[in-house]
Amino acid sequence: MEIIGVNIKKLRTEGKISLRELAKKLNVSASFLSQVETGKATPSISTLKALADSLQTSVGALLGESDVENNNPVLKGAMNKAGKRTAEGMTVSLLTSPDPTKQMEPLLFELEKNATSGRSQYKHFGQEFVLVLKGALEITLNETRYMLQRGDSIYFNSSTPHIFKNVFNGETQALWVVTPPTF
Structure with missing residues (x-):
């Protein structure tokens, strides 16, 4: 889950949002958010969604999934x-x-x-x-x-x-x- 933390920190710093400011907005502690950013803690689904909303991105982007459109409608397996x-x-x-x-x-x-x-x-x-x-x-x-x-x-x-x-x-x-x- 380290990729989540890396992506959160990247988007947070690009948006010039402090750790404390984002934590307050999410109603979580700054120490917990820091642990998420360093891969030492895993956010709940609801916290992950709130993070994505706050950082104006998708949960998929936080998870490292590509937003590139795929023309093949079939996903095998x-x-x-x-x-x-x-x-x-x-x-x-x-x-x-x-x-x-x-x-x-x-x-x-x-x-x-x-x-x-x-x-x-x-x-x-x-x-x-x-x-x-x-x-x-x-x-x-x-x-x-x-x-x-x-x-x-x-x-x-x-x-x-x-x-x-x-x-x-x-x-x-x-x-x-x-x-x-x-x-």
């Missing part, structure tokens, strides 16, 4: 694709070729037992669709908890505060489709 990104006991794989013109983004989330999206609910612009492929997932929208088992799906506005957690006694896999794209 998408579910076995190397270069998966891991944060807080979860691996997120982009299931399409990078394309800055796409309107939605399908992702495969693989969550270890008890993995969560973060400590607090998060909201952002857009919509999300989730289909549980394996295991069980608890998604909280505002104060309402939804238990999803294999084969269950949910669709919600991302502007609704939300958080999710693997509540299965093992790995949970979910297909996540997000619009607009964030990675």
Whole structure:
């Protein structure tokens, strides 16, 4: 995850934003942000998205993915694709070729037992669709908890505060489709 830190620091310094200023904007400590920049800590998905928004870039750019448009609509072996990104006991794989013109983004989330999206609910612009492929997932929208088992799906506005957690006694896999794209 060192590439994330390198990219964050590069964008932060290019934008002439101090470590403390960015940390305050993200509601995290400057020491935590420093650890992220040096590869000693991994941000949650929600913090990563907030970082991308604050630095006016995409999560994919922070992860080091190319924004070069790929004219081939097929991504061979998408579910076995190397270069998966891991944060807080979860691996997120982009299931399409990078394309800055796409309107939605399908992702495969693989969550270890008890993995969560973060400590607090998060909201952002857009919509999300989730289909549980394996295991069980608890998604909280505002104060309402939804238990999803294999084969269950949910669709919600991302502007609704939300958080999710693997509540299965093992790995949970979910297909996540997000619009607009964030990675």
